Amino acid sequence: MEPISKPIVGERTAPTGPALINLGRPPYKTLFWRKLQDNLVQVFSVAALTLAVGVMLWILCTILVRGSEALSWDFLTKLTAPHGFEGGIGNALLGTLYITLFAALIAVPPAICAGIWLAEFGKQSFLADALRFSANVMMGMPSIVVGLFVYMILVAPMGASSGLAGSVSLAILMFPVVMRTTEDMLMMVPDTLRESGLALGLTRCRVTLQIICKAARNGMVTGVLLAVARVSGETAPLLFTAQFAQTWPNTFFNGPTASIPVLINNYGMSNFEDLQTAGWGASLVIAVLVLSINIIARVAFRDKKH
């Protein structure tokens, strides 16, 4: 193979084709407007950034300042009490944990299965498109409508509100979010990884569960955590379903159950200063919870190497 493998050095052949037509360089346009435009865009983006971050910091600071005076160990662990009595938010905190946990248990497994189906099997079929469309509609649905719906199908027939009914309404809100993020994360896994699994003689099922889901795992966990964080502060779906109770959430399955968002709603509308302060304290607690879930999701489940 001599002629091909010999290195070719220093032999430059004259180009063929017509010579370039030289019309000279015309006078330049002024750069002023382009530079101005560039500067304006920068100023606007920095302003927008400051606005977004500023508002967030403002909210956080307000909650921190107003809420911290209520904060104590007793506040976190004691039962709620009416105006004039020493009380805490312990039952609401535990209630929120129960309601959110059960919501995740109800929503996450089927949502992940649906997301896998959409990304790996349904793809562009009619059924898959219909599922995606309904999920988008559900994500845009006002959460209070979901609360009313669960009231109608669960609370009214059973004759009692319950924490579980609250979980069901939060689960309805979580399902489309988790499904779509699962799908998105799986779609980001390159097709060549699927092909190389299949090329080794793996079944579609094995490729999906042991390779593709593993490759997308961090993104999927992050999606679930962010959905949990999102719904844990939802108030409207709980107003009719879990309602509120001054007791510990022993009645999670068959009676009203306290939760932080509903507590904030009730205390915030109260005229008593001690309850209002407790409301700020509860706001601080839920804000810290949501923020920590977000930070955990971002830090612990970040993809190290792609």
Added chain:
Amino acid sequence: MDTQQEPKIKIRARKLSFFYEGGHQALFDNDLDIPERQITAVIGPSGCGKSTHLRTYNRIYSLHRGQRAEGEVLLDGENILDPKTDLLTLRRRVGMIFQKPTPFPMSVFDNVAYPLRLHFKLSRKEIEERVEAALQGASLWDEVKDQLRKSGLALSGGQQQRLCIARAIAAEPEVLLMDEPTSAIDPVATLKIEDLVLRLRERFTIVIVTHNMQQAARISDRTAFFYKGRIIEVGPTQQIFTAPKEKKTEEYITGRFG
């Protein structure tokens, strides 16, 4: 190149045509013989159908909707395009290496052990032996023997590709398909992989698609030149690169288009 003894033909493609979704035809009546335990290079300009042709040999295209092949691909005389062909059995016999390295998201060891555990009944000790042998075979062992627990994704691009080769040969296939295995890899790693492919020749029937003509010239026994979905010329590599019979082939290998 042993020309006295006619080698056995491992794969015979006959009147092979291929259609993408929407009916776009990418291959036209391809006839190609792949001799056993030789390296067959498939060359041609981008979009000429060389990868498409290769992807029918293990029917990997069937992952994608609307793609179909017509004609025959005979592996040891059996038409694998027959819908009754068991794809898992086929792919156990015909391994594949892709353009971009595709390590699985698991440790170096598990990447190679995966097909072993999947296809064979082996003791833990036998698996360890075979993982080492496969990594040796892929000239990767010395570089990774102390980091077998490290994620396969943490290796360099060239190492990842050799890991994929180790994974493929651990499954003990009869045929290895390589779809531009070095096009995403630096020149030094490319030479390593070429050297490796030459050594794999004695055990596997190898079909390698490449857009690098020097590579085809360096490593292959036979070369097939594809142009616009048709096979223009097939022959011993020596002849294709020194005395091509077709005008198109000559134009391509002398770099006049491509």
